[in-house]
Amino acid sequence: MSSRRSRQSSGSSRITDDQIIELVSKLQQLLPEIRTRRSNKASASKVLQDTCNYIRSLHKEVDDLSDRLSQLLSTIDADSPEAAIIRSLLAES
Amino acid sequence: MRSASSLRQEFLKKWLKGLQIYSGSKKEMSILERKKAIKLSADVAMASTRISTSSWSRALMARASNDATNKVLVQHVLSPEAQKLVPIKKDPKKLMIISRSTSSISKRISSKKIVRRSCYATRRMRKAAAQVVEASSIAKRLVMKRTEVLKSLVPGGEYMDDVSLIRETLDYILSLRLQVDVMRHFANATEETDHGKGYK
Numbered sequence: 340m341s342s343r344r345s346r347q348s349s350g351s352s353r354i355t356d357d358q359i360i361e362l363v364s365k366l367q368q369l370l371p372e373i374r375t376r377r378s379n380k381a382s383a384s385k386v387l388q389d390t391c392n393y394i395r396s397l398h399k400e401v402d403d404l405s406d407r408l409s410q411l412l413s414t415i416d417a418d419s420p421e422a423a424i425i426r427s428l429l430a431e432s
Numbered sequence: 433m434r435s436a437s438s439l440r441q442e443f444l445k446k447w448l449k450g451l452q453i454y455s456g457s458k459k460e461m462s463i464l465e466r467k468k469a470i471k472l473s474a475d476v477a478m479a480s481t482r483i484s485t486s487s488w489s490r491a492l493m494a495r496a497s498n499d500a501t502n503k504v505l506v507q508h509v510l511s512p513e514a515q516k517l518v519p520i521k522k523d524p525k526k527l528m529i530i531s532r533s534t535s536s537i538s539k540r541i542s543s544k545k546i547v548r549r550s551c552y553a554t555r556r557m558r559k560a561a562a563q564v565v566e567a568s569s570i571a572k573r574l575v576m577k578r579t580e581v582l583k584s585l586v587p588g589g590e591y592m593d594d595v596s597l598i599r600e601t602l603d604y605i606l607s608l609r610l611q612v613d614v615m616r617h618f619a620n621a622t623e624e625t626d627h628g629k630g631y632k
Contacts, residue, residue, distance in 0.1 A: 358598055365602055384571065387578035390601060394585045397608040401471060404615040409467035411622045 439481055440614050446477035447614075450509045472502060476509050478611040479587075483510070486603045487596070491588025 450473035454461070461469070476496055479489035493510075497503040582597065583589035586604050589597055 358595060361598070384574040384578050387575065387582055390605070391578065391581050391585055394582075394601075394605060394608065397605070397612060398585075400612045401474065401608070401615065404612065404619055405467045405471035405474065407619050408470050408615070408622070409463050411619060412466065412470070 436610065439610055442481045443477050443610060443614055444618075446480050446509050447474050450474075450477055450505050453505050453508055472496065472505065473509075474611055474615060476502075476506055478607050480509050482603060482607055486600055486607075487592070488587045488589070488600045488604045489607075491591075495587060 451469065453473075454466075454469045475492060479492040479496075482489040483493070493506055497506045579594060579597070582601060583592065586592075586597065586601055589600070592600060
């Protein structure tokens with residue numbers, strides 16, 4: 340429920356090369372700065388580091404946007420000016 | 433995989449739904465309280481869009497529900513699905529497996545060193561071999577260290593095995609990006625409206 344309980348044959352606690360290849364290829368789409376490297380342990384740690392930095396930067400963005408919004412919205416009420424915005428945002432997608 | 437636009441819509445709706453909780457309460461919310469409410473509602477809304485397909489979302493909800501006030505928010509946002517929510521419990525078995533295999537790896541590394549040292553005749557070959565093992569064990573330790581950091585960043589990461597961690601990380605990053613995107617659009621739109629109305 341909270342995890343996939345299937346018996347894993349690898350069951351290792353370290354990340355294997357195949358998993359790194361999978362991660363690198365998916366992250367490459369998310370992080371354009373990652374250069375293609377030979378999949379080895381050194382690049383595994385670099386990928387992990389880049390991932391962690393990216394998550395941290397996303398957290399910071401959420402925080403900054405919350406700051407900005409708390410100043411823009413004088414109350415939390417879904418009041419008339421905001422309601423119009425909401426309606427337009429919902430309509431465009 | 434659902435379309436990005438349907439996820440955005442769901443996030444936005446749930447975010448606003450969560451914010452409604454605060455509209456009744458104390459009129460004089462400080463800016464900081466408002467910010468926390470906005471952020472928490474956004475995080476909970478984002479998690480609720482992935483509640484059935486990821487475990488980081490459940491960990492986030494469980495963490496949010498630890499606070500009595502926030503629990504109201506979580507349940508309100510989830511409403512019909514709230515009953516299905518199972519709190520994440522620490523799985524001691526899992527933690528033991530992870531720590532056990534960690535120590536077995538270091539044992540494997542040191543026993544590898546011993547075997548190699550006794551096999552090679554010349555001192556140079558022995559030294560070179562030790563260096564190779566040293567380098568790969570450093571790399572492994574670095575990967576393990578960075579994995580620990582990642583686990584601390586992804587909600588519920590500490591209880592995940594490495595394979596799940598990678599999958600959850602990808603889902604988490606995609607959700608975060610969506611959250612940032614919608615929040616930014618909303619902030620920009622609000623700002624433009626304010627300027628249009630001649631607000632400060």
